Structure formats: C-alpha cells, structure tokens
Amino acid sequence: MDYKKQLVEFFKDVDERCILGLSIDCVIFGFYDNQLKVLLLRWKESDEWGLPGGFIYKKESVDVAAQRILEERTGIKELFLQQFHTFGKDVRYNRVEISRKLNWPDNSTRLWPDRTVSIGYFALVDVSKVTPTADFLTDEYQWLDVEKLPPLLFDHNHIIEVALKTLRVQLSWQPVGYNLLPEKFTMPELQRLYETILNRSLDPRNFSKKMRALGIIERLEEQRKGGAFKSPYLFRFDKEKYKKALKEGHLAFS
Amino acid sequence: MDYKKQLVEFFKDVDERCILGLSIDCVIFGFYDNQLKVLLLRWKESDEWGLPGGFIYKKESVDVAAQRILEERTGIKELFLQQFHTFGKDVRYNRVEISRKLNWPDNSTRLWPDRTVSIGYFALVDVSKVTPTADFLTDEYQWLDVEKLPPLLFDHNHIIEVALKTLRVQLSWQPVGYNLLPEKFTMPELQRLYETILNRSLDPRNFSKKMRALGIIERLEEQRKGGAFKSPYLFRFDKEKYKKALKEGHLAFS
DNA sequence: ACAAAAGTGTTCCTAGTACACCCATGG
DNA sequence: CCATGGGTGTACTAGGAACACTTTTGT
Numbered sequence: 001m002d003y004k005k006q007l008v009e010f011f012k013d014v015d016e017r018c019i020l021g022l023s024i025d026c027v028i029f030g031f032y033d034n035q036l037k038v039l040l041l042r043w044k045e046s047d048e049w050g051l052p053g054g055f056i057y058k059k060e061s062v063d064v065a066a067q068r069i070l071e072e073r074t075g076i077k078e079l080f081l082q083q084f085h086t087f088g089k090d091v092r093y094n095r096v097e098i099s100r101k102l103n104w105p106d107n108s109t110r111l112w113p114d115r116t117v118s119i120g121y122f123a124l125v126d127v128s129k130v131t132p133t134a135d136f137l138t139d140e141y142q143w144l145d146v147e148k149l150p151p152l153l154f155d156h157n158h159i160i161e162v163a164l165k166t167l168r169v170q171l172s173w174q175p176v177g178y179n180l181l182p183e184k185f186t187m188p189e190l191q192r193l194y195e196t197i198l199n200r201s202l203d204p205r206n207f208s209k210k211m212r213a214l215g216i217i218e219r220l221e222e223q224r225k226g227g228a229f230k231s232p233y234l235f236r237f238d239k240e241k242y243k244k245a246l247k248e249g250h251l252a253f254s
Numbered sequence: 255m256d257y258k259k260q261l262v263e264f265f266k267d268v269d270e271r272c273i274l275g276l277s278i279d280c281v282i283f284g285f286y287d288n289q290l291k292v293l294l295l296r297w298k299e300s301d302e303w304g305l306p307g308g309f310i311y312k313k314e315s316v317d318v319a320a321q322r323i324l325e326e327r328t329g330i331k332e333l334f335l336q337q338f339h340t341f342g343k344d345v346r347y348n349r350v351e352i353s354r355k356l357n358w359p360d361n362s363t364r365l366w367p368d369r370t371v372s373i374g375y376f377a378l379v380d381v382s383k384v385t386p387t388a389d390f391l392t393d394e395y396q397w398l399d400v401e402k403l404p405p406l407l408f409d410h411n412h413i414i415e416v417a418l419k420t421l422r423v424q425l426s427w428q429p430v431g432y433n434l435l436p437e438k439f440t441m442p443e444l445q446r447l448y449e450t451i452l453n454r455s456l457d458p459r460n461f462s463k464k465m466r467a468l469g470i471i472e473r474l475e476e477q478r479k480g481g482a483f484k485s486p487y488l489f490r491f492d493k494e495k496y497k498k499a500l501k502e503g504h505l506a507f508s
Numbered sequence: 509a510c511a512a513a514a515g516t517g518t519t520c521c522t523a524g525t526a527c528a529c530c531c532a533t534g535g
Numbered sequence: 536c537c538a539t540g541g542g543t544g545t546a547c548t549a550g551g552a553a554c555a556c557t558t559t560t561g562t
Contacts (some may be wrong), residue, residue: 438513457526459527460526480534482534482535484532484533
C-alpha cells in the first residue's frame with residue numbers, strides 16, 4: 001500500500017528536519033450549535049481520532065511551529081493561540097498498541113520514538129472562517145462536542161481536559177469570544193458560549209448587563225430575523241477595547 | 255585542569271542517559287529580609303550566575319525530573335513545585351558566547367546542543383529548611399533579591415520574569431505562603447510577603463481581616479518578643495484548610 | 509392565538525476599600 | 536519617656552446575585 005511505504009519516508013524526513021522526541025499538540029476550539037467543539041483528525045486507514053499536531057523544525061521557535069501547524073490545519077493566520085502546558089509523562093503511549101490501532105505494519109513500531117514530550121497549545125477559532133485540512137497521517141477531520149468525546153489516541157483526552165480547564169480559568173479574568181464567534185453575533189449566542197465554557201447557566205439580565213458594562217462590545221442597529229420570536233439585536237466586538245481588556249484582565253465570573 | 259577534562263565526560267554521560275535538546279530550569283523562590291529571593295548558582299571558574307537546572311532521564315517523567323533536580327539542589331522533598339511555561343525560542347543562547355563567558359576551552363562549543371528547549375518550573379520554599387547544594391557545573395549558590403538581579407546566563411532573566419508573573423497571577427486567586435514562610439510567622443511578615451510578590455503596599459487592617467476571614471491560618475497564644483515595640487502574635491497555617499483553598503481558589507487582590 | 513425566545517430594571521447583600529488611633533516593648 | 540512597629544473597627548461603595556414579566560415574531 002502506498003501510504004504504508006510512504007510512512008517510513010515520512011518519519012525519516014521528520015527525524016532529519018525536526019527535533020526528536022518533542023512534539024506539539026493543538027487543541028483547536030470552535031463554537032457552533034451552542035456547543036464548544038474541538039477539531040479532531042482521523043488517522044488514515046483506522047477509526048482512531050487524535051488532535052492535530054506536529055513537530056518542530058530544528059531551527060524554528062516552538063511558538064512559530066505551533067502557528068505553522070495551526071495554519072496548515074485551519075488555513076487561518078490571525079488567531080488566538082496560547083501555550084498552556086507541556087506533557088512529559090514517561091509513558092504517554094504504547095508503541096505496539098498505537099501501531100496496532102492504526103493498522104500499521106508490525107515492523108512500524110520502531111518508527112515511534114521511545115517517548116515524546118508534547119507541548120500543548122490551544123487555539124480559539126471562528127469555525128466559519130476555517131477550512132480544516134487533514135495532514136499526511138490523517139484523512140478526515142471533524143468538529144466534536146467537547147463534552148462527548150470518544151477515547152482518543154495517546155493521552156489526547158487528558159490534553160483536552162487540561163486545555164479546557166485553562167480556558168475556564170482564563171474566562172474568569174479575560175474576555176473570550178472574539179476569536180470564537182463570527183463578526184456579528186447576538187447576546188444570547190455570546191451567553192451560550194460562556195455557559196458552554198463555564199458549564200453552567202447564567203442569568204440573561206445579569207449577563208447582558210455585565211457584558212455591556214465591560215465596554216468591549218457594541219450593539220448594532222441590525223437585528224437577526226428568522227425565528228418565530230422576537231428578533232435579537234446583533235453585536236460586534238470593539239477590537240481595540242477587547243485587546244485592552246485582554247491585557248488588563250478583570251471579569252470574574254465567580 | 256580536572257574540571258575541564260571532566261566536562262567532556264559529563265556531557266557524554268548526559269547525552270547517553272538523558273533526553274537531548276530538552277532541559278528543565280527551576281526558579282526557586284524563598285523569602286527573608288522582607289524580600290523575595292531566587293536561588294542562583296555560580297558556574298565553576300566563572301563569575302556567571304544562572305538558574306538551577308538539569309536534564310530528564312530517558313525513562314523519567316518530566317515532573318519527576320523537576321522534583322529530582324529540586325531535591326538535589328535544596329535537599330527538601332515536600333515542596334510546592336509547578337510547571338509554568340516551556341521556553342522554546344530557536345535561539346536562547348549563543349554557544350560561542352556561553353563557552354567564553356564560562357571560560358571553557360575553545361573546543362567545548364560542540365558540547366552544547368544547537369538549541370535547547372527548556373521547561374520552566376517554579377518552587378516556593380522555606381529558606382530556613384533548605385540546604386542548597388551546587389551541582390557539577392557550579393560551585394557556589396546565593397539567594398538573590400528578585401528585584402535586583404544581575405544579567406544571568408542564557409535567557410534566565412526572562413524565565414524568572416515569567417515565573418514571577420505567574421506567581422503574581424496565582425496569588426490573586428490562591429493562597430501563597432505555606433511553603434515560603436517558616437511554620438510560625440507573624441501577620442506583618444505574611445503581609446510583607448504579599449506586598450513583595452504583588453509589589454505594592456497593602457492596608458494592614460484590611461489585610462489582617464481578609465487573611466483571617468479566609469480561615470486558613472490560626473492565631474497562636476505565643477507572641478514573638480524581641481523588638482522595641484508591641485509583641486506580634488504568631489500564626490500558623492491550617493494545612494488542611496490551606497490545601498482546600500489551594501484547590502478551590504478565590505482570593506482576589508485586585 | 510399560541511409558542512418560542514428576546515429583552516429588560518430593581519432590590520439585596522457581600523466584599524473591597526479607605527481611613528486613624530492607641531498599645532506594648534526595649535532602650 | 537520616647538521611638539518603633541503592632542494591633543484593631545467602622546462607614547462607605549461598588550459590584551455580583553437573585554428574581555418575573557412583557558415584547559416580538561412566525562406559524
């Protein structure tokens with residue numbers, strides 16, 4: 001099979017051009033259908049899913065590598081991207097088991113390094129602006145609800161958990177949403193986003209009051225039509241004020 | 255010179271036993287003289303100072319390696335130790351410059367890898383319980399005031415800055431102090447610690463009120479004698495409640 | 509007319525902040 | 536007796552939390 005022959009070449013190439021034993025895993029969050037989603041990739045010729053990831057070129061900074069990987073996977077450049085933890089357990093995967101799960105040839109086990117330390121980044125993206133692309137090792141992508149994930153490859157379930165926890169903490173003192181929502185959105189949509197991340201419901205009056213008091217969004221004259229109910233107003237983030245709030249902090253959903 | 259000959263052996267040994275291109279740097283904070291201090295090591299036969307650090311054995315988890323390094327340097331086991339960031343710029347040091355600064359032989363340049371990614375951990379320790387020990391590469395240690403650091407080796411000034419920033423954020427929603435102060439301490443001492451970390455002064459009435467309201471310290475009957483002034487009461491952390499507060503969060507010095 | 513979701517204001521209470529004087533001790 | 540730092544209470548204010556009804560729209 002072509003793919004399986006290419007695997008050896010692929011890893012040989014990685015070994016030559018990249019830092020050994022160190023990788024990057026990206027937890028790419030998106031939001032739609034009132035659900036927080038994660039971008040996952042299905043590995044070729046298998047039913048196994050995992051996070052987008054990659055390796056660091058020998059002369060490339062880790063942050064740049066993460067950006068590159070993200071751009072390769074999503075096609076967008078300007079995004080919220082943040083390192084959140086480095087995963088360094090001595091046993092993060094079992095080479096034999098992984099090769100079996102991926103239906104790789106028996107002799108492929110040696111392609112995996114003994115162990116890999118992985119630097120975790122998380123990104124917040126607007127799903128509608130993203131055109132996900134699988135990589136050499138994978139051939140299908142999917143946005144999966146963060147609350148209903150199947151068992152993933154490696155320790156990726158754990159990595160997503162830590163990313164989510166970081167996001168929750170972050171939300172309590174920084175605004176979130178600029179990168180997750182389309183340019184124009186309604187207050188209920190924003191509230192749904194916060195509720196999803198915080199995993200609890202919020203009072204719509206208090207939420208609206210607080211958000212508008214922060215001064216980082218502006219209400220437009222437009223309204224969204226379409227449902228058998230009152231048309232909601234559209235809002236837009238004020239990019240400058242949003243950025244300022246990002247730096248300064250202070251929200252506190254306690 | 256013995257040391258310089260041993261260097262080659264030392265690095266050969268490291269190369270064999272440890273992961274290549276990946277290291278750990280530890281920012282060990284202590285508190286005395288009303289100042290926040292960092293433990294620094296002077297490299298042998300040079301006047302250059304740097305953070306304690308080390309490498310990760312091939313079959314060792316990164317967290318365990320950090321603990322090991324810290325224990326080797328400070329002699330204590332039970333301490334607050336937390337990964338805070340991974341430093342992965344493509345150029346974190348110049349091999350030639352470092353070799354020159356350390357007065358290493360010219361041919362020693364090749365001992366350094368092209369680049370190293372370093373995982374940063376910070377620790378909070380009670381200076382009085384610590385017996386710092388230099389390592390093979392260094393021969394003197396010193397606690398230096400975090401506000402008055404000389405230029406350090408590599409990007410260690412930057413690493414300390416990031417650690418300090420993390421500590422400040424942490425302080426705003428978690429208690430700090432259990433690991434930095436001796437078992438018994440006075441309220442003004444605790445206040446001084448907070449003031450030092452936050453880098454601003456706090457009102458003693460409000461501080462005392464808030465700290466005692468948190469329920470994580472208990473006042474002892476003892477008082478500390480010694481100055482030409484009213485004897486301050488001694489306090490002690492309630493370990494269980496402290497741990498609980500650590501997990502749950504909520505302080506907010508805004 | 510009805511179902512579905514949007515929009516909005518007031519009261520209460522907690523917690524942060526500002527602020528100043530007296531007290532104990534050692535020299 | 537004086538210099539030094541320790542200890543303490545109150546009043547104000549801002550912001551979070553709880554809470555319910557009316558409006559708009561499509562079917």
